Amino acid sequence: MDSARRPAIAVTAWADGSSAGWAPRIAISRSYIDAVEAAGGAPFALPPLDTAALRALFDAADGVLLTGGGDVAPQRYGEQPMPECGAPDLERDAAELQLAQWAVEENKPLLAICRGHQVLNVALGGTLYQDIPSQLDTPLNHRGSTERGVRGLPVHVLSVAQGSRLADAVGAGDHPANSHHHQAVKELAPELAATGWSEDGVIEALEARSASWVVGLQCHPEEMWRDHGWARAVFEAFVREAAFAAAQSEPRVVGALKPAESR
Ligand code: MN
Numbered sequence: 001m002d003s004a005r006r007p008a009i010a011v012t013a014w015a016d017g018s019s020a021g022w023a024p025r026i027a028i029s030r031s032y033i034d035a036v037e038a039a040g041g042a043p044f045a046l047p048p049l050d051t052a053a054l055r056a057l058f059d060a061a062d063g064v065l066l067t068g069g070g071d072v073a074p075q076r077y078g079e080q081p082m083p084e085c086g087a088p089d090l091e092r093d094a095a096e097l098q099l100a101q102w103a104v105e106e107n108k109p110l111l112a113i114c115r116g117h118q119v120l121n122v123a124l125g126g127t128l129y130q131d132i133p134s135q136l137d138t139p140l141n142h143r144g145s146t147e148r149g150v151r152g153l154p155v156h157v158l159s160v161a162q163g164s165r166l167a168d169a170v171g172a173g174d175h176p177a178n179s180h181h182h183q184a185v186k187e188l189a190p191e192l193a194a195t196g197w198s199e200d201g202v203i204e205a206l207e208a209r210s211a212s213w214v215v216g217l218q219c220h221p222e223e224m225w226r227d228h229g230w231a232r233a234v235f236e237a238f239v240r241e242a243a244f245a246a247a248q249s250e251p252r253v254v255g256a257l258k259p260a261e262s263r
Contacts, residue, residue, distance in 0.1 A: 007242035009036045010046040010061035012099065012116070014069055014092050032067055032113075035222040039235035041242060048095035058102055063109040063242030066096055066116025068220060071183055077127040084131035084182070097123045104191065107212035109241040111234070114181055117206065117216030124189030132182050138200040144179040152223040155179045156198045158205060164195035165207050166215055169237035170230040177204065177219035184218065192216075213241040 016027035026047040036043040043065070046057050058064065073088035074081045076097065081088075096116070100123035103110035112120040118128050129135045132142050144155050154176030162172040177198070185203040188194055196205025196217070208214035215238070221231035 004243065004247055006040060006042040007062035007239055007246045008060060009041040009043045009063045009065055009239065009242060010057055010099075011036065011043045011065045012067045012092075012096055013045040013047045014067075014089065015048065028067065029222070031220075031222040032065060035225050035232075035235045036065065036239065038225065039232070039239040041235075041239040046099075048089075048091040051098065054095055054098060055102075058099060058108075061108070062246040063111070063238060064099055064103050065238070066100060066110065066112040066119055068114030068116065068180070070115065071130070072097075072115070072118055072122050072128065074128070074130055077122050079127070079130070082130045082134070084134050093119075100124070104208055104210065104212065104214055107210070107245075109213040109238060109245055110215070111238040112214075112216040113222065114218060114220055117218050118181075118183060118185065120214070120216045121185050121189050121192060121206065124191045126185060126189035126192065127187040129184045129186045132184055132202070136184070136200070136202070138202070140179070140198060140200050140202075142179045142181055142184070142198070142202065151180065151220065152178055152227060154224075154228075156200075158196050158198065158217075158219060160205065161195045164193070164205075165213060165237075166195045166205050166217075166234075169215075170233045175230045176228065178223055179219055181218060213238070 011032050013026045013028040016025040028045045033043045071086035073093050096119045100120045140156050157174045158177035159174050160167050160172050191209055192206045193209050194203045195207050198204050204218040206216040221234045224231035
């Protein structure tokens with residue numbers, strides 16, 4: 001496996017609304033790129049694209065990472081938006097929901113972080129709390145700190161279930177987790193299992209019940225891996241699965257000459 005090429009990891013990017021005054025940009029938080037690269041993967045940015053273009057890059061990827069971001073349009077899970085729900089990005093919703101469905105159907109390794117964890121649940125038929133402070137009675141501040149430079153600081157526990165894929169990667173039991181979300185999984189999609197929780201019972205980790213390595217995390221391990229071994233282990237397990245998937249699909253040699261017979 002050492003001589004094999006690094007697995008290509010598609011990391012979802014988005015239209016950057018903060019680029020006013022400049023030509024419109026596609027953006028991605030660098031921490032995702034750095035975390036995948038450090039774990040041995042070869043990350044590339046996958047922007048929202050039409051279905052055919054999205055499919056081409058999905059096929060080129062050995063694994064898919066759904067990144068954090070704004071709120072999924074509640075209409076996607078059969079609800080009308082509450083006032084507390086953020087403005088939707090319909091283009092991004094469409095692309096990422098499609099990627100999640102393909103990955104689950106076709107056993108492609110998928111790591112889904114924060115918004116991605118929520119996208120994965122919605123893609124498979126689950127629902128979300130649109131706003132934790134107004135819908136859940138919890139003493140925890142899942143929004144976390146908004147100060148610059150402290151996005152990696154733990155604010156609650158991630159309690160990982162024994163026997164889960166996540167436990168295989170990081171160990172069962174309690175790990176310190178950061179938290180930067182105001183929405184959460186409400187009804188879990190039938191194809192998913194909850195595998196991690198914060199102290200208040202919010203679903204902070206989930207995974208596919210199928211054989212594929214499809215793991216969602218509500219926290220942001222990409223902001224924690226430099227200081228927390230468990231967060232690094234998440235990316236290492238994901239990249240290892242992607243490398244395994246890549247090795248299964250090789251060699252892609254076609255039409256090789258058979259010298260003795262070809263004369
Ligand atoms: Mn949280």
